[in-house]
Amino acid sequence: MKTRPPRATISDVAHAARTGKTSVSRYLNGELHLLSADLKARIEQAIADLSYRPSQMARGLKRGRTRLIGLIIADITNPYSVDVMSGIEAACREQGFTLLMCNTNNEVDLEQHYLQLLSSYQVEGIVVNAVGMREEVLSHLKQSLLPMVLIDRKIPDFPCDVVGLNNAEAAETATRHLVDNGYYALLFLSEPLGSVNTRRERLQAFRQVMTAYPQVQHENAELTLQVARSLQRINLHWGSDIGLIGFDELEWAALAGVGITTLKQPTWQIGCSALQRVIARIEGSDLPIAEQVFSGELIVRGSSQPLR
Amino acid sequence: MKTRPPRATISDVAHAARTGKTSVSRYLNGELHLLSADLKARIEQAIADLSYRPSQMARGLKRGRTRLIGLIIADITNPYSVDVMSGIEAACREQGFTLLMCNTNNEVDLEQHYLQLLSSYQVEGIVVNAVGMREEVLSHLKQSLLPMVLIDRKIPDFPCDVVGLNNAEAAETATRHLVDNGYYALLFLSEPLGSVNTRRERLQAFRQVMTAYPQVQHENAELTLQVARSLQRINLHWGSDIGLIGFDELEWAALAGVGITTLKQPTWQIGCSALQRVIARIEGSDLPIAEQVFSGELIVRGSSQPLR
DNA sequence: TTGTAAGCGTTATCAA
DNA sequence: TTGATAACGCTTACAA
Numbered sequence: 001m002k003t004r005p006p007r008a009t010i011s012d013v014a015h016a017a018r019t020g021k022t023s024v025s026r027y028l029n030g031e032l033h034l035l036s037a038d039l040k041a042r043i044e045q046a047i048a049d050l051s052y053r054p055s056q057m058a059r060g061l062k063r064g065r066t067r068l069i070g071l072i073i074a075d076i077t078n079p080y081s082v083d084v085m086s087g088i089e090a091a092c093r094e095q096g097f098t099l100l101m102c103n104t105n106n107e108v109d110l111e112q113h114y115l116q117l118l119s120s121y122q123v124e125g126i127v128v129n130a131v132g133m134r135e136e137v138l139s140h141l142k143q144s145l146l147p148m149v150l151i152d153r154k155i156p157d158f159p160c161d162v163v164g165l166n167n168a169e170a171a172e173t174a175t176r177h178l179v180d181n182g183y184y185a186l187l188f189l190s191e192p193l194g195s196v197n198t199r200r201e202r203l204q205a206f207r208q209v210m211t212a213y214p215q216v217q218h219e220n221a222e223l224t225l226q227v228a229r230s231l232q233r234i235n236l237h238w239g240s241d242i243g244l245i246g247f248d249e250l251e252w253a254a255l256a257g258v259g260i261t262t263l264k265q266p267t268w269q270i271g272c273s274a275l276q277r278v279i280a281r282i283e284g285s286d287l288p289i290a291e292q293v294f295s296g297e298l299i300v301r302g303s304s305q306p307l308r
Numbered sequence: 309m310k311t312r313p314p315r316a317t318i319s320d321v322a323h324a325a326r327t328g329k330t331s332v333s334r335y336l337n338g339e340l341h342l343l344s345a346d347l348k349a350r351i352e353q354a355i356a357d358l359s360y361r362p363s364q365m366a367r368g369l370k371r372g373r374t375r376l377i378g379l380i381i382a383d384i385t386n387p388y389s390v391d392v393m394s395g396i397e398a399a400c401r402e403q404g405f406t407l408l409m410c411n412t413n414n415e416v417d418l419e420q421h422y423l424q425l426l427s428s429y430q431v432e433g434i435v436v437n438a439v440g441m442r443e444e445v446l447s448h449l450k451q452s453l454l455p456m457v458l459i460d461r462k463i464p465d466f467p468c469d470v471v472g473l474n475n476a477e478a479a480e481t482a483t484r485h486l487v488d489n490g491y492y493a494l495l496f497l498s499e500p501l502g503s504v505n506t507r508r509e510r511l512q513a514f515r516q517v518m519t520a521y522p523q524v525q526h527e528n529a530e531l532t533l534q535v536a537r538s539l540q541r542i543n544l545h546w547g548s549d550i551g552l553i554g555f556d557e558l559e560w561a562a563l564a565g566v567g568i569t570t571l572k573q574p575t576w577q578i579g580c581s582a583l584q585r586v587i588a589r590i591e592g593s594d595l596p597i598a599e600q601v602f603s604g605e606l607i608v609r610g611s612s613q614p615l616r
Numbered sequence: 617t618t619g620t621a622a623g624c625g626t627t628a629t630c631a632a
Numbered sequence: 633t634t635g636a637t638a639a640c641g642c643t644t645a646c647a648a
Contacts, residue, residue, distance in 0.1 A: 007430075009625055020635040025627060034633065056428045057374065058625035060365045062640050076394055082385055089384070089411050093418070098425060101409045103397050110401070117406060120364045122315075252560035317641055328619045333643060344617065366641035370624050 008050035016046035028054055060122060069097045069278060070118035070126040070146075072111070076103040080248050080267060081129050084151060087271025088127060095279055097124075119146070125278040127151060127271075147281035149274045154291075156195045161281070162291045163274040165265045167198050170296035171205035174245045174263050177298055179209070182306050183243050185217040185234040186210070202247075244303040247296075258302025266294045316358035324354035336362055368430060377405045377586060378426035378434040378454075380419070384411040388556050388575060389437050392459055395579025396435060403587055405432075427454070433586040435459060435579075455589035457582045462505045462599075469589070470599045471582040473573045475506050478604035479513035482553045482571050485606055487517070490614050491551050493525040493542045494518070510555075552611040555604075566610025574602045 010028075014021045019039060026034055027043045035043075046052070060066035071088060073081050085101065092099045100123060102114040118126060126146050130153035152164040178186055188206045193199045203220060210218045217234050246253075249264035273292055280287070318336075322329045327347060334342050335351045343351075354360070368374035379396060381389050393409065400407045408431060410422040426434060434454050438461035460472040486494055496514045501507045511528060518526045525542050554561075557572035581600055588595070 007625095010627095011625075014635095021626080022628090022635055022637095023633090026634095029627085036633065039634080053424060053428045055369070055430060055625055057365050057369045057430055058640090059627080060640095061363070061369050061624090061642085062626045062628085064640080066365065076397070077390055082390060086384055086411065093421070098429070099409070101407070103394065113401070116361060120361045121406070122363060122365055250560070252558070252563065255560065255563070315641095318643095319641075329642080330619055330644085331617090334618095337643085342617065347618080363641055366624090367643080368624095369626085369640090370642045370644085372624075 007055070008052040010052075010054065012050055013043065013046045013052050016050060017042040019043065064122075066122045066124060067097050068100055068121060068123045069275070070114075070121075070123040071099055071101045071129065072114060072118075072126060073101065073103050073129045074106050076101075076105075079250060080152075080265070083267035084129055084271035084274075087268035088275045089271075090268075091272045091275035095275070097275075097279070124282045125149075127274050127278055130155075147278050149278045149281070151270060151274050152198060154197045156197075159289045161277050161289055163270050163277060164198070164291075164293055165270070166293035166295050167201035168205040169293075170247070170263050170265075171202040172209050173296070173298050174247075175206050175209040177261075177300070178243055178245065178304060179213055179216055181243070181304055184215070186219070187234060188218070188220045190220070243306065245298075249299060253299070254301060258305075261301045261304035262299050264297045264299050266296070269294055315363070316360040318360075318362065320358055321351065321354045321360050324358060325350040327351065372430075374430045374432060375405050376408055376429060376431040377583070378422075378429075378431040379407055379409045379437065380422060380426075380434060381409065381411050381437045382414050384409075384413075387558060388460075388573070391575035392437055392579035392582075395576035396583045397579075398576075399580045399583035403583070405583075405587070432590045433457075435582050435586055438463075455586055457586045457589070459578060459582050460506060464503045464505075467597045469585050469597055471578050471585060472506070472599075472601055473578070474601035474603050475509035476513040477601075478555070478571050478573075479510040480517050481604070481606050482555075483514050483517040485569075485608070486551055486553065486612060487521055487524055489551070489612055492523070494527070495542060496526070496528045498528070551614065553606075557607060561607070562609060566613075569609045569612035570607050572605045572607050574604070577602055 010021050010024050014024045017024065017039070019042065023035060023039060024043055024046075026032075027040065027047075032040060056066070060068075069092060071085065073085065075081060089099055100118060100121060102110075102118065104110040104114060123146065126148050127150075128148065129151045149161045149163060151162070154160070154162050175186065186206075188203060190199050190203060193203065206218075206220070210216065219234050243261075245261045245263065247263050247265075249262045250260070253260045253262050273294075277292070318329050318332050322332045325332065325347070327350065331343060331347060332351055332355075334340075335348065335355075340348060364374070368376075377400060379393065381393065383389060397407055408426060408429060410426065412418040412422060431454065434456050435458075436456065437459045457469045457471060459470075462468070462470050483494065494514075496511060498507050498511060501511065514526070514528070518524065527542050551569075553569045553571065555571050555573075557570045558568070561568045561570050581602075585600070
C-alpha cells in the first residue's frame with residue numbers, strides 16, 4: 001500500500017506566504033487591485049513552490065457554481081454524435097466549463113442513472129444529444145429542472161431549446177436532386193416515425209416536393225419488412241438502376257463502391273451552438289424558448305447519378 | 309432572470325424526518341442496521357418527498373474520495389478511441405465510478421490544461437488513451453502523481469501500467485497471412501517510428517517473419533513521400549495485384565471495394581481492463597507495474613486475397 | 617439506537 | 633490593504 005502526498009490547500013499557501021486565506025483567495029479570483037505588490041509576489045511564489053491548485057470540489061460547494069456541464073449521449077459510437085461532441089467540447093473549453101460526458105447506450109435505466117448522477121455533481125446545465133434515443137427515455141429528462149438544450153430531436157410536449165438541422169430544407173434538397181437526376185421512382189426510408197419530429201419533418205418535405213412531380217412514383221417505408229414490399233410496389237429491383245442518398249456524412253462514403261451521396265450536417269457548429277445556448281440559460285437568459293436550425297449540404301457522389 | 313429552487317440538503321431531510329443529520333447520513337451510506345424501522349421509514353419518506361440527492365461535491369470534499377476517474381483521449385474522432393471509451397465507460401459504471409472525458413485534440417496545451425483540470429476536480433485516477441498522441445505531450449503526464457494506466461502506447465522511460473494489443477503477435481499473424489496467400493513482395497507502412505513502442509514492435513515482428521522467407525521481397529516505409537519510392541523499388545504498381553491489411557477494424561471495411569482485411573483489436577476489452585487496473589491502483593494495490601496485452605483477430609476480406 | 621459537533625477547502629462578510 | 637471567522641453540505645468521532 002503506497003500512500004500519495006496530500007495536495008496543498010489554500011491554508012498551506014497562506015501560511016507559506018505569511019498571510020491569511022482571504023488574500024490568497026483574492027489572488028486566485030483575480031481581485032489583484034486589493035493586493036500590495038509585495039504580498040502578490042509572495043503568494044505567487046508560494047503557489048509555485050507548493051504547485052497548488054484550488055480544489056474545484058470545495059469551490060463548487062461554497063459557491064454553488066461548479067462550472068460543470070453534463071452531456072447525455074444516446075450512442076457514443078454514432079459518428080454524428082462524435083462530431084457534435086467535439087464541437088461542444090471546444091465551446092466548453094473556450095467558455096471555461098468542463099464537460100461530464102455520459103453514454104446511455106440507448107438504455108432506459110442508464111438514462112435515469114446518469115441524470116441523477118449529473119444532478120448529484122451539480123452540473124449547471126445539460127446538453128442532450130438525442131440522436132438514436134428512444135422516446136420513453138427522453139420523457140425522463142423532463143423531470144430535470146436544469147438549464148437544458150436538446151440536439152437534433154425534440155421531446156413531444158416539452159418546451160425546450162433545440163439545435164439541429166433544417167430537416168425540411170435538407171429533405172427537399174435531397175429529393176429534388178434525385179428528381180433532377182432523372183430518377184422516376186423514389187422511396188423514402190425511415191426508422192418508425194413515432195412522434196420523432198426529425199423523421200416527420202423530413203417525410204413531410206419529401207411528400208411536399210412529390211406533389212410537384214405527379215409523374216414520379218413515390219413511396220414511404222419504415223425500416224422493416226415493409227421495405228421489401230414497397231420496393232416491389234414501385235417495381236424496383238434492388239441492385240439495378242437504384243439511387244441512394246443518406247442523411248449524415250460518413251467518413252467512408254467516398255470509398256463504398258461508386259460513393260454514397262450524403263446530406264452533410266454542420267455537426268460541429270450544431271454542438272457549439274447548443275453549448276452556447278445552455279450557457280446563456282445558465283447565465284440567466286430568459287429569452288423565449290427557441291429552435292435553431294442549420295442548413296445541410298448535399299455532397300453528391302456516384303450513388304445518386306443514374307447509371308447509363 | 310428566472311431563479312431555480314435550491315436543492316434539498318441533508319439538513320432539510322433530517323428536519324422533515326424529525327431526526328438529525330447523522331441518521332440520514334447513515335441511511336444514505338447503507339448503515340441500516342443502526343436504524344430503527346420507524347426512523348428508517350421516516351427518512352425514506354422525507355427523501356422521496358424532497359426528491360433529495362446527496363451532493364457529490366460535499367461528499368467528495370469531506371471524504372477525499374470523489375469516485376471520479378479522468379480519461380484523456382488524444383483524438384476523440386478516432387474509431388479505435390471511441391470503442392475503448394465505451395469499454396471504459398461500462399466498467400466505470402459497474403464499479404460505481406464516473407468518467408470525466410477530455411479530448412486533447414492532439415494539442416500540447418490542451419493536454420496540460422486537462423491534466424490540471426482533472427487534478428483540480430480531484431479525480432482518483434486517470435486513463436490515458438495515447439493513440440495518436442505526440443510524444444512530447446505524453447511526457448507531461450509523468451508529472452501527475454495519480455494512479456494512471458496507459459492504453460495502447462507506452463511512454464519512454466516512464467514506468468506505468470499499460471494495456472494494449474499484442475503487437476508482435478498481431479503483426480506476425482498479418483505478415484504470415486500475406487505470405488501464405490502468395491504475395492511475393494511486402495511493404496510495411498507506418499507513421500514515423502520515433503520511440504513509439506507499438507510501431508517498433510510491429511515492425512520488428514514483420515522483419516522477424518521476413519527472415520524466414522528470404523524469397524519474399526520486403527521494405528519498410530514511413531508514411532511520407534518515401535512510400536512512393538519504396539513502391540517503386542519493389543517494382544509494384546499501385547492498383548494492380550497489391551494486397552492490403554490494416555490495423556484496427558473499421559465499420560466500413562466490408563463496404564470499400566472488395567473489402568479491406570483488418571487486424572481487429574479487442575478494443576472494448578482493452579478499455580475495460582485498463583479501468584480495472586486503475587481502480588486496483590486506487591484501492592491501493594502495489595502489484596508490480598505491468599503490461600497487459602490482448603491478442604488481435606485477423607478479419608480476412610478481399611484486399612488480402614490475390615487477384616487472379 | 618440516536619444525536620452533537622468538528623472539520624473537509626473554499627468564498628463571503630465584516631471588522632481592523 | 634489585510635485578515636479573522638462563518639458558512640457551504642456532507643461524514644465521522646464521540647457522547648448520550
